[in-house]
Amino acid sequence: MPTRSREFTWSDPSLTANAVPHHTGLDFLREMLAGHLPPPPITATLGFTLEEAEYGRAVFALIPGEEHYNPIGSVHGGVYATLLDSAAGCAVQSVLPQGMGYTSLDLTLKFLRPVTVNTGKVRATGTVLNSGRRTALAQAELRDSEDRLLAHATSSCMLFPVAGG
Structure with a gap:
């Protein structure tokens, strides 16, 4: 059987995690976009990137590859879920004041x-x-380059103070 391989690298995730208390959520995301903070390892593992961040909105992109496939020859639902969870979660993060985190x-x-x-590329x-003070509600849409809706998600997030903030 022919095999394929993929190699990737990532930075120490504590560098980014330790920066959370020292920025507003939006500034934190902008620091990642600018390359001043490394992205989380999951982005290297799956090969997706943060493309945009503004107050109340975040956009991630992925070019699907065979490494994302399930046994029936299409992208695994867990990849959809990771992209949508990341987009909804970072949208919530973008509205948080300094010293607050979410899950x-x-x-x-x-x-x-x-x-x-x-x-092709999906976003x-x-x-x-x-x-609110303790929770936030976000939605996320996964669309292709022709703006067709591929998947939709809603997410509730718990908000909490982070140490050092």
């Missing part, structure tokens, strides 16, 4: 179309629907 409480996902290597756009 996902749930993720509800609807798969609408299959994604393959022929789909997950997360937006905040509501942000």
